[in-house]
Structures are given as C-alpha cells and as structure tokens.
Amino acid sequence: MDRRDFLKLTGAGLGALVIPAFYGRAIAAEALLTKIDVATKKRLADVALGAARSGGATYCDVRIGRYLRQFLVTREDKVQNVVNTESSGVGIRVIANGAWGFAASSDMSTDAVAKAARQAVAIAKANARLQAKPVQLAPVKGVGEVSWATPIVKNAMEVPIKDKVDLLLGVNAAAMQAGASFVNSTLFLVNEQKYFASTDGSYIDQDVHRIWAPMQVTAVDKTSGKFRTRDGLSSPRGLGFEYLDAKPADRVELPGGAVVYRDSYDMKADAIAAAKQAKEKLSAPSVKPGKYDLALDPSHTWLTIHESVGHPLELDRVLGYEANYAGTSFATLDKWKDKFKYGSDQVTIFADKTQPGTLGAVAYDDEGVKTQRWDLIKDGVLVNYQAIRDQAHILGLKESQGCCYADSWSSVQFQRMANVSLAPGKARLSPAEMIKGIENGIYIIGNGSFSIDQQRYNAQFGGQLFYEIKNGEVTRQIEDVAYQIRTPEFWNACVAVCDESDYRFGGSFFDGKGQPGQVSAVSHGSATARFNGINVINTARSLG
Amino acid sequence: MSIYTEEQARAILDKVIKLSKADQCSASLNGSSGGNIRYALNSVSTSGHVSDASLAVEVAFGKRVGTATINQFDDASLEAVVRRAEELARLAPENPEFVPAIDKQAYKASGTFHDKTAKVTPEYRAAVAAACIEPCRKDKLVAAGFFSDTHNFDAIANSKGNFGYQQSSWMDFTCTVRTDDGKGSGWVARNLGDVAKFDAKSDIQTAIQKAKGSVDAKALEPGKYTVIMEPAATAGLISFMMFGFDARRADEGRSFLSKKGGGNKLGEKLFDERVSIHADPWDADAAVLPWDNEGLARERTPIVTKGRIDYLHYSRYWAHKQGKKAIGQPGNLIMLGGDKSTMDLVKGTKKGILVTRTWYIRMVDPQTVLLTGLTRDGTFYIENGEIKYPIKNFRFNESPAIMLNNIEELGKPVRVGDDESPFVMMIPPMKIRDFTFTSLSDAV
Secondary structure, three states: OOHHHHHHHHOOOOOOOOOOHHHOEEOOHHHHHOOOOHHHHHHHHHHHHHHHHHHOOOEEEEEEEEEEEEEEEEEOOEEEEEEEEEEEEEEEEEEEOOEEEEEEEOOOOHHHHHHHHHHHHHHHHHHHOOOOOOOOOOOOOOOEEEEEEOOOOOOHHHOOHHHHHHHHHHHHHHHHHOOOOEEEEEEEEEEEEEEEEEOOOEEEEEEEEEEEOOEEEEEEEOOOOEEEEEEOOOOOEOOOHHHHOOOHHHEEEOOOOOEEEOOOOOHHHHHHHHHHHHHHHHHOOEOOOEEEEEEEOHHHHHHHHHHHHHOOOEHHHHHOOOOOOOOOOOOOHHHHHOOOEOOOOOOOEEEEOOOOOOOOOOOEOOOOOEOOEEEEEEOOEEOOOEOOOOOHHHHOOOOOOOOEEOOOOOOOOEEOOOOEEEOOOOOOOOHHHHHHOOOEEEEEEEEEEEEEOOOOOEEEEEEEEEEEEEOOEEEEEEEOEEEEEEHHHHHHOEEEEOOHHHOEEEEEEEEEEOOOOEEEEEEEEEOOEEEEEEEEEEOOOOOO | OOOOOHHHHHHHHHHHHHHOOOOEEEEEEEEEEEEEEEEEOOEEEEEEEEEEEEEEEEEEEOOEEEEEEEOOOOHHHHHHHHHHHHHHHHHOOOOOOOOOOOOOOOOOOOOOOOHHHHOOOHHHHHHHHHHHHHHHHHOOEEEEEEEEEEEEEEEEEEOOOOEEEEEEEEEEEEEEEEEOOOOOEEEEEEEEOOHHHOOHHHHHHHHHHHHHHOOOOEOOOOEEEEEEEOHHHHHHHHHHHHHHHEHHHHHOOOOOOEOOOOOEOOOOEOOOOOOOEEEOOOOOOOOOOOEOOOOOEOOOEEEEEOOEEOOOEOOHHHHHHHOOOOOOOOOEEEEOOOOOOHHHHHHOOOEEEEEEEEEEEEEEEOOOOEEEEEEEEEEEEEEOOEEEEEEOEEEEEEOHHHHOOOEEEEOOOEEEOOOOOOOEEEEOOEEEEEEEEEEEEOOO
16 A cells, blocks of 8 residues: 555545545445355366466466455544455466466456456467567466465454444543543454466465554643654554454563563553653653664564565566666675675574464465575575566576565566565573663664665664663663664674564565555564664754 | 446436435545556566446434445445445444535536547557667666556535536656666656657656766765755655645644644745745646545635745534634645746756655654655756766755755746655746755665
8 A cells, every 4th residue: 555545544634435446345344254155266267277278378377366454543532434345356367478468357257257368368469579588487386276374363354343443442542541642543454365276286265364553642742842653563463353462471571661562462551651652752852863783673673674675685676677666676686696795694584474473474475386484694695585486597496485466356466575584693682681782872662764765775764762772771762863774784783683582573564566556565573683883863853 | 438427427426315315425436447558677567457437425324424335336236335335324433523514516627637648548658668668778778667547537426416527637657767787877757637748759868868877976975955856856845744734733733833832833934935835726737626535626725825834724524623614625736936947947056966856755753844765866966057977866854844945946847746645746846955965875
C-alpha cells in the first residue's frame, strides 16, 4: 500500500466512501470465513493449464486467489472506520516463444479462465518479438497436490468485530488515562487464500494469515506549543489473533526500563507506557550532534536491515529492472564476485521464508518453489542475493531461492524480499552486558523516520525512544536524534550482536516496489546490536 | 465496459437511492480504463491494461453508518449491496462524529477530460517506449521508464437529491537514463491531462543530456547552499507540508500550524510574500473534479496568499463543531511564479546547485515539518550563470516552512505529478538560499 492509500484509509475528515481500489470490494464480516473449495480450484487451474498448452505455451502457472482484509481504525473513544474487503480472481502467467505473458480475470467461469489463458499466450507471443534472449527458467519439480497454512491459534477473522472494537477502545482509554492528549489505534488483518498450479505438476493450496496492531500516542503541551508522538512497539507478524493475548514470557524489560515484546503483545500496557514516554519527550534534552556508539534494539534494527541490506540485495534491482523507480544497488555483481566486505566479521545476514510467525513465511512461493533459508552476508562477506526462477542462472544457481510474490491475483508475481535477518551472536551477550561496555552512546528503541538513496548507500534513521548511555549506564531519555550512515561503513562498524535469547522480529506490512506498485509484507529478525562511531545529527529546528 | 455515460450512471444511482430504507443513503459509482508500459535495460518488461468499475453505497440509521461496495450492477446486485450496507449500519457502533449527508450541491464542470488521452492505444504506448529506448541504445545509454494513461468516470448521488457526473483522463510518464558504466544518471517526467501536448522524443533528450552530463560527479562539502530546484524537486516537499493544513490537527496542537497556547495560525504570514498557492478545480492546466471525496463542491480557494495562511481544511464534523463553513477539499495546488524557465534562473545565479529531483522524502519532525530526502538523477554546480560540473548527490534535512521563507526567485510553474501526493500540482522552478544539505551520497 502506498502512503496515499494509507492516508485515505486512516485520515480523519475523509468520507467513508473512499475505499482504496487496492483492497477490493467491501464485504460483510461473516463472508471472511468462507473459502473456495479446493476441487473447484483444481478444476479451474486445469482449464487454464490446458488452454495455455494448446495455445502454444511451453510453461504456465495459474494463481487462484482470494484476498481478504479487515481494518479497524479508531481514535480516542471513537471508531473511525471498519472495513472488510475481498478481492478474488485468477492470474495466469505463461511462457510462449521464450517470452512471458500474463492475463488476469475476476470472472472465475471456465470460459473466462480459458480466455485469459489464451490472452496470456497471445501477449507472450507479442512480447517475444521485443525479447533479446528467451526466458531461462530454473527447474522446479512438481509436488502434486499439497497444502499449507500459517500455524495460527486463533483466526483473527473469526473474532467478532465488537471484541476488536472493545480491545482498541480499551487501549485508547488506557492511554488517555495515562496522560495522552490523543491516541490512534488500528488493526490490520490479512488472509490470503492462494492456490497455485503449474505445468510442472504442482497444485499448492495455501492459507496465509497476518496481523498488525499499530498505534500512535501523542502528548501536547499547549503552553509551549510542543507535541511529541510515541508509536506502539508491536511488530506486524504472521500470526493469528493470539498475538494480542499477551503472555508474560513475551514481555522484555530493557536496560533503562523500556518494555518491548517478543511473540505476543500487550497493547494496553504499551499504550500506557507510550503515554508516559510521549510526555517525557516533551521535556527531554535535545541530543548533542556527533559520533556515538549506538545500541540498536531489534524493534529498531529491522528497518535498517530492510533498507540497507534487504533491498540492495534484490537481484532485479542489482540488474537495473527497478532503475526508474526504487533504483538500482551499490552491491553490484562484481562486488559479489570479489567477496565484498559488506560488514564486520560479526555480521551474518540471512534470507529465510520458513521462520514461523514471520510475515514472509509460506511453504511455497508464488511460482511454486519450496521456500528455504540462505545466507546473504556470511561473516561480513557478501555471498548471495535474492533471486527467482528466471534470474537463478545469472548467479549460477541450479534452482530459485523461492522469493517470488504477487500482492494480488491480478498482479504479475516478481522478485520480492524474503525475511532478511541479522543472525544473533554466538557468544553469550545480553543487552545489559552490551550497554555496560559503552562509554558514550545512544540506545535506540522502535523505528521512526527513514530515508535511503536509490543505490542504498546513504541512509538516515530516526526511532521512537532514545536513551543516553554514559559510562555503561542508561541515564535519561533524549530527543531529536537521527543517525546518518553509508551502508558498508555502518555494517563494518558493527562490533557486537547479542545472543539468541534476545532475538526478536520487526517488520513491514506494506513494503512497496514496482510500477504499477505492489506491496508485500516482510519480517526482519535481530538481537540488540552495537555499532561504533556513528554520525548522529540533531533534528530540532525553529520556525521562529 | 467500465466507462458509463451520465445517463447510465444516473440510472444505476437512482435505483440504489430508491432501494434504500435507511434514514439516508449516499452512493458513488466509479469506473476506469487504463493502460501502461514499463521498460528497463532498453527493453520492454511489462505492459498491461486494466479496466474496472465499482459502486460504493453508504447508508445511515441515526448515527450508525454502514458501507458496502460491489462491481456488478444488475438489479439483484444493486438490491444486495444496499441491504448489505443497511445490515452493516445496524451492527455498527454509533459514531459520535456523524454528520448528515451533504445537501444538493451545484457543480460547475471542469476540464478534466481529454479525448486523445482517453484513446491512447497499445501501439502509442509502445511508441513511447521506443522513443526512449532507441536513442539510448545508439548512445551507449540505458533507459528504464514507465508510461501510463487513465480514462475514468466519477458519479455521485444521495437521498437529498445531490448528483454529479464527470469523466477524466490523464497520462504520466517518467524515464531514467543511465550511462552503461553506471556513472551518470538523468531523469525526465511529464504529467499531463492532454496527451496531445506530450512529445516523448523531445522529453527523452532532457534525460539523455542529464545522464551524459552527470558522469564523474565531484564531491562538494555538505552545508547550506543556494539551490535552483526544478519543479519536481520541491513538489514532494510542498505536498508533504499540506498534511499540516488540517484544521482539526492544528487546533489540537499537533501541526506546524498550531498556535502556542491553543488555536491555529490561520491568517498569519508565515512565508516570503512571493509565496502564493491556491486551489482551482477549473485551472486549464491542472483541472480536477469539481467535488471532493465527500461530495462537497470545490471552490477556487486561496491557500497561501503573499505568504499568509488563508486556508485550513475543516472536515464537515470539525467545521460544525468550530462554527465554520466546510468547503470542498482542494484537489490541486497551484503555486504562482514568474515567467522564467529553470535555465533562466540558472543564468542569474552566481554560485549555486541545480537539483533535478528529490527522492525518498520522509517526515523527520512534524512539529517543524522537517523533512529528509536526497537529490537524484542530475545535480549540478552553477557558477556565474553556467552549469560548471556535475556534483554528487546530497541528503537534505529541510523544512518547507523554512524553505518558503528563503525564496530568491520563482520561475514559470509547470504541472507536476508525484507518486506520493494526492494533489495535481503546478509548481514553479525556485531559487532558494540556505537550503540545508547534511551529507553526501555516493549513489548515481
């Protein structure tokens, strides 16, 4: 989802009729619980595969998708919007005369599906005239009829809207009681019912669930005219509604007293903390710009990993396919061949679409490839990229890495970021022990403002909470902090990563890429990490 | 078929309004038909055509509101969507900020429709791609671009007798040209209502020149510089600033337009007096629908006049609460300027930096609208009125509220499209002093 759609959905003062086209048609809550029968999907898929083959396709894949979304948007004691949407249809991709062709239809009759398959073949044949080299597809062995579902405990779509409204309004009331001036809280729930079939002999039925519960708590000091917001410290996850049933074991109290969450989230407790911390921000001292050692909490680091490692190691960007929009990458193939030192020896970063509870977790990607884990940076050295079936040969790979995704049945699947995570350190190290060794530093919790150049060299990141570290102690909250990096220098300045017991996930629910734009959801795991000598700027300004 | 005539749209909406048994009913019917072509590495990568139509129905029982949408328009489907909306309304909690449906509005048609744009063919799109790819191939350059054209209609109606219908069409083109060694990069963009005014062959030369001219960029120290910002370079900053123009947000104390001690800065002079921005749905170069998302009629609205804040957006609820009149929310931003081109501004500059475009703009601090982002695809050093040499890209940390106080000169406004903005904009090239660059970027 782009920012514009997000604002349409959550913005106050906009009519309820404005439902971004992206979400499909609005439906009643009970319709979110039904599914299309697998036998029907197989029958339709076979129609498409047959029509494509007889039209001259050498390869065909069919995606029959039903994409369900529910959003609840609240502020203080009011529900601003409750939206249920559904989008379903068939997307058919073929190779004919060595070129790709794609067509999609919301009409799921056999005639319409066959027609779309023939149309995809015709488009492929037309595109073949402009194609310099035929598509080279890494082989995939058919898996027959299989199914997979996100291992959720409580289907969020089954939870009555009233319970969700009560939850959010309870959270808001708690924040207001704790001194917040304003609070917005939101629930985003997604269920992708995806059926994939291909001429390789696969029929894969997957039921994917995701949840996100963001909130913003604002404190206003009318006398000084100052306002500060502290966002919630939850992360979007590939989990069911059980994510919002907070378990005590998932509460993590950090050095200095801030509380973050592991695999379940206490939204109300976080709202209370957010109100208190937002008020503290109003009088927190402004940072003195300069070089600091940074201790970055996983609730923050995920976004730095996403922007400075996840994106530059997408092979389509490296090759130039995204040059006009998202950009290219500094991490060029010659650097990979020369064993480029992307980070310090402490830095091992891996891609993984199998980690349970993550946004990217599926059993098979959107071209029927079994998902896997692989290293991108090993002990600081660039060792791999993220590639799909028609790119694998460029890296000399025998198979795709399984990171192909389309955000809708009507979108063409393409290379998208896998969950990309910083491996925890091997030696025992807790955040408290790490901070003990820092003389002059800043401890950053939660993600804030972010911006990076089109080759992913120069980035600037803010955060939610900034704590001064003096002589090994977390002393006080400070404000107006942003750090600026040059990607390789930053990762080479990583001197320590805490151990596995501190490993937690953050993630993006709406990562955008492509023209026309598509979104995807991706998680990034890490343990608290230390980066020495990072340039911190002061972001306070005066408007006079 | 996804483009309905006024008569067809009215017939569907009339049926919907009559079917509703709720206290009030509003409906909107939209359809669009659009095509696009994408290319990279001097080759077409994807091209497609999408057409779709949908009907949204919103009903209210007292303060309980329900919305449902559908993309089938036979009688049974229309009945089903109205009943669905009514069912949802009965289940919904009361909205304490409920406002009744708008009264009948008088809409004066605006020139959003251009026949040629609505008739763009796949062959035309392919020719745009070819016009970019061919000269690049010949010149050891690599083109990556995207062209899209859209034809749509919007129709609205409610149980108070309001009705509006209008067709629109527009095109958007961007192309990035890079040298094959990756050392130079240039860019061109064109956003137009009328495709007849578009000349890809001519426009691509801008990107080609910038790509070739930006090879071997020199590094300048970050700091405060006089900059010549092409219209695309400031559009994102100005558009971002507009989020602070929400009256409720300002009154609540969480906008740069909030007043110390309470209230807002409406009527205060905050920018250089050469800064004047208004909205006008009937502007010949940047026409937009004569109604906003809520159906309120748009008016020619001064937003900033000679540096003074003349407008804040009052939602209907907030207007009612504050005793103000709610008017249609602007769909365009027209900033006044002069007659000079970007190159004329360069000629009058002793020392400065020419910025083609800015990229990845994000809010750093909403208190001051401090934004960060980077220059991209053509940044040059100017000396004695001439472009001397290409320079490396910079990251900026700057507030448009400060930038609009540091105006040296404004050129002739041009229409600018921006992926992340809800506005159609007319923005002049600007010469600005003391623009704050905080670090260098090695990105080309």
